[in-house]
Amino acid sequence: MKMQDAFRKGGTLFTTLALAFTLTTALKAQDIQVQNLSSGTTLSYPVVLLTGEVSQSAINHPSLVTSEQMTWVERAKCDRQYSLRVTNLSSKLPSRTYQTTMFRGEFKALVELVPGANRLRFEAGNKTNEITLHYQRIASNLKVRLVYITDKTGNTRYDSQFEADPQDYSSRIDTAAKLMQTFLAERMYTLGYGRKTFGLELDPKGKVVVHTIRLPHTAAHLNRCNKNELWTLCNAAVQKQLGGKDYKNLVITAFSRYDTVNKRPLAHTALGGMSTGVISNLGMCSWPRHIGDVARAFSDTTPICEGKVYNDSSYRNTLWGLAATTIGAGIHELGHAFGLDHSSDPHCIMSRGFDAFHRAFMVDDAPSDRNWVTIHFSEAENVTIQSGAAHLLASNPWLKTQELSRYARRSGTALAW
Ligand SMILES: [Zn+2]
Incomplete structure (x- = not known):
């Protein structure tokens, strides 16, 4: 064999080995x-x-x-x-x-x-x-603000079916708010608008600031109010005590209770409009306690104890169903605060599609009284934002593009879009 041929063969062998290595690496x-x-x-x-x-x-x-x-x-x-x-x-x-x-x-x-x-x-x-x-956290003046609003006693307890419930409302609200923010970013990205979502008020440790404020009313008075009156009282208290035109507010009522004798919720509302969405704390015992707890909470098949908590689970009668519906109600009311109307798309957050809020973060529905075995859903059945609503949100000043450009990353400057 001539030296040239030997080199050529060696080269071929080297190329083959390199290709095999590349393929192995790619497969790995x-x-x-x-x-x-x-x-x-x-x-x-x-x-x-x-x-x-x-x-x-x-x-x-x-x-x-x-x-x-x-x-x-x-x-x-x-x-x-x-x-x-x-x-x-x-x-x-x-x-x-x-x-x-x-x-x-x-x-x-x-x-x-x-x-x-x-x-x-x-x-x-x-x-x-x-x-x-x-x-990279970016300072933005337009934000969504989370408010937990109590009766005049300042009682922050939520109904729970667990004896040793830690009553950690601020951690659960922190988690729920971040899920709503992430859902919006990812869904807007899927719909072709890039990762656009709202900003949240975060403390130095990265936790959502939960403003805990009081209404000047007794629980008995609030129990007699209808849904519209509750929204009006909450919105007025937020504007008076916290002020600020730069905020959309998601308010959670701390004084809502389940009347176990008459089997009905008390002081319970889910309404949104102008700059404020209001939901209740009924169901909060099923909410994840931190982001690492989300998959557990959205697959928790523990039956709802109707002797202790309001069963707002869309007939699924499990804690995961309760978590999906009651956190989903939050993004729905926030949607109204962003100016969205109801949707005819059954999978949209602005219809009862919000009952399937868990689907944004899960690949299947855990068993419940509506599905006795685990169900895998298709992407077409995933919770979404109807195209018209997404188009409106895309130009909403509260929603910013949250995937930074290379320039922004290099310069490290706080940008405002
Ligand atoms: Zn609505």
Whole structure:
């Protein structure tokens, strides 16, 4: 063999080896694939939804998952055995780890970001992957403000079916508000408007500021008020005590109760308009306590104890159904505060589509009295914003593009859009 041929053969061999190495690396990287965000992206809101797929080989159970002999009930049980864990290695928050179930390798996961670089580690079966996202808080004058409003005694308790409920209303409101913000960003992105959402008031630790204020009325007086009167009292108190034209307000009534004797809610409203949406605290015991708790809360099949709490779960009669409906009511009323009307699309947040608010963050519906087994829903059945409403929101001054440009990231300056 001539030296030239030997070099040529060697070169071919090297090219083949390099190609094989590249292919192996590519295949390895695709075992856990995030599909909606690229590593290196900078966002200016704190909770990010990551959607993607884990390859069947990575979950190491292809025969069971694809078997034609399996009934769909068995398949649903089998699919739920596979979980995905995402850890924010840069965070020390209680929400640093997020564990959720997958459906045939599809996943949705939430990560609470800390300012700066966030190294996110994904684990599924025996596979891992890492991406980095950046979070840069941006000062904006137009925000959504969260208000917990009590009767004249200042009592902040919410009804609960748990003896040892921590009554941590501010953490649950913090979580619910961030879910609404993230839902809007991701849905607007899906609808082609980029990640546009509202800003929240955050304290130095990144928690949503929950303004706890009092009405000058007794619980007995508030129980006699109708829904419109409650909205009027709450809106007036917020404007008088907190003021500010730069805010849309989501107010949660702390004094709402379930009358277990007469089986009816007291001082309960869900109304929105002008700059204020009002919902009640009935259902708060089912809300996630922090972002790491969301998948658990939205799949909690514990039956609602109707002797203790108001069953506002859209006939699902489970705590996950209660969480979905009552947090979903919040984004619906906030939608009114942003000027949106009701929608004819059954999956829109501005119709009863808000009952399926959990679907934004989950790949299936956990069992309930409306579905006795786990149900996988299609993207067309996911909770959404009807196109006309999304078009209106896109030009709403309270919604800003929250995915920063390279220029903004490099310069590090506070930008106002
Ligand atoms: Zn409405």
